[in-house]
Amino acid sequence: MGDFDKIVNRVGTESMKWDGVDKLYGGEGLLPFWVADMDFKAPEAVLEALKKRVDHGIFGYPHKPASLDDAIINWLSRRYSFPVDQNEIVYTSGVVPAIYQIIQAFTKPKDKVIIQPPVYYPFFKVVTNGDRQLVENPLVYDGQHYKMDLDHLESIIDDQTKMIILCSPHNPVGRVWSKEELTRLAELCIKYNLLIIADEIHADLIFSGHTHTSIATLSEEMANRTFTCLAPSKTFNLAGIQASYVVIKNQSYKRKLEQQLGNEFLNMTNNFSSVAMEAAYRYGESWLEELLQYLENNVATVKQYIQEFMPKIKVVEPEGTYLLWLDCTDLQLSSMERKKWLRDSGKLALSHGIVFGKEGEAFERVNIACPKQTLVEGLERLKKAYDEKF
Ligand SMILES: Cc1ncc(COP(=O)(O)O)c(C=O)c1O
Incomplete structure (x- = not known):
């Protein structure tokens, strides 16, 4: 071990x-x-799988095997009771690039996207680089503990507000959002018709006494408006391999994101990402x-x-x-x-x-x-x- x-x-x-x-x-x-x-x-199982892949010696254009989908589906179902089908996964070469492309595909210039600082710093640029308006709903700190300010969030939503980026668990403050907090957030997203990017890259890193809830699992309505961004990169220390994926239940959204990635020539992942990801989720x-x-x-x-x-x-x-x-x-x-x-x-x-x-x-x-x-x-x-x- x-x-x-x-x-x-x-x-x-x-x-x-x-x-x-x-x-x-x-x-x-x-x-x-x-x-x-x-x-x-x-x-070790990941290292062995990668070595075996290297020994094969040919690194041509990749095709994601169905066994990889299965490994992910089992992981999400077992650990988070998150039911996912094969046709709901889009592979990407990094969570940040995926978030940027989702914003490009599902909002227009000048649309407003909400983030909740202090937060993982690329969230600022993924919004502003594409000429979208960044709207901040700062977390509230009482000197010990952080929470989301959902009243403030509701007060800043207007007709131009289209999307929120949720960091769950939250980097850098280390919160694992409770089901109750996420449910209140979800109610606002539904009420105001917001799309949600749920960056759940840290979902596997949860300390005793806490439980990660994938916001997409709260209801069908939420599943239909959520892009859940996941990766084994934090969990198994594979960031340099650039293996990640987005779970999208809404099939028309899924097709639209695939189209966006294709148009930007970003629909190719590398040979090692599938091998490492599958071994990590199966044996890690x-x-x-x-x-x-x-x-x-x-x-x-x-x-x-x-x-x-x-x-x-x-x-x-x-x-x-x-x-x-x-x-x-x-x-x-x-x-x-x-x-x-x-x-x-x-x-x-x-x-x-x-x-x-x-x-x-x-x-x-x-x-x-x-x-x-x-x-x-x-x-x-x-x-x-x-x-x-x-
Ligand atoms: C919340 C969050 N999202 C995304 C990333 C980076 O993801 P990637 O390297 O897949 O772009 C990190 C890395 O620290 C992170 O903390």
């Missing part, structure tokens, strides 16, 4: 996280906890259960260490994802000052909260998907910088 304690050197492996870090942050010898991939090897479940345990232990380690040694920093309790959201309000540093301090004194590369929207200005996002030893080294660096300054 997974050897999550093992440190695998990623330097020199074309890793954005490790090889790109010093240049991007303008520092030297930085320890990276930023971009959302993991420092763990993918499950016990590895995932172990991973979740390991991540929960890492969360506990960070919480305990920060509470004990850096009381001015607050960890927002995560319900899922491997991204921890640190409330740094009490440090009383501007975003720029904090960025310099973390880089120069801490030798750390975290994701600065400001990139997720102005609501994230006083926060840092930490990727905890690494061996405990690496995590502890990061915490020790942070403590040293903290002790020097506070």
Whole structure:
């Protein structure tokens, strides 16, 4: 099974996280906890399947096998009671490109698309790049916990509002939206005839005591207006393989998206994506259960260490994802000052909260998907910088 304690050197492996870090942050010898991939090897079954595929030696134009559809259908049905048919899956080379193309196909220039910051930063550009109007419905933070502001959401919807992008679970604040919250959101979407892009890329990364609900499963009406974007890339650490898919129940929408992808010459995926995806969904479940345990232990380690040694920093309790959201309000540093301090004194590369929207200005996002030893080294660096300054 997974050897999550093992440190695998990623330097020199074309890793954005490790090889790109010093240049991007303008520092030297930085320890990276930023971009959302993991420092763990993918499950052995995935590696074996890829090796077998490489050994075959021919990498011609791909055709997605029905066995891949089956592996996905079983996964979604077993884990989320999400019933999906073969004709409801559209394969894409990444969730972000898929979201952009859905917006292009189903809205017109100047139409309004809602997002809920602080949120995964490409959500801003996928809307504005195509000349759609970005409308923000910020999450509400009470100093401990985040929720959606559904009253505000209702107040900003007008005739030009066509779509909402839901991040579920939510990156970066770590919320796993409850069925009740999603039901209220769904009622508004139906009432105002909004389409929903449900980015559920983190759906498999749920901590004990929480349950992921796919918003499309709430009712037939919701299923008919939802584009559920999924991928094994976060779950099994396969981001570089660019394997993803969209579940669309509404067959006319499905045809329209396929047409859009064809028109943009984006309907081709790569040989390795199907192989990796199928092996991960067929054989990766016990590895995932172990991973979740390991991540929960890492969360506990960070919480305990920060509470004990850096009381001015607050960890927002995560319900899922491997991204921890640190409330740094009490440090009383501007975003720029904090960025310099973390880089120069801490030798750390975290994701600065400001990139997720102005609501994230006083926060840092930490990727905890690494061996405990690496995590502890990061915490020790942070403590040293903290002790020097506070
Ligand atoms: C919410 C969310 N959506 C999408 C992505 C990226 O998806 P992809 O690499 O498939 O475009 C990420 C990566 O961190 C993410 O957090």
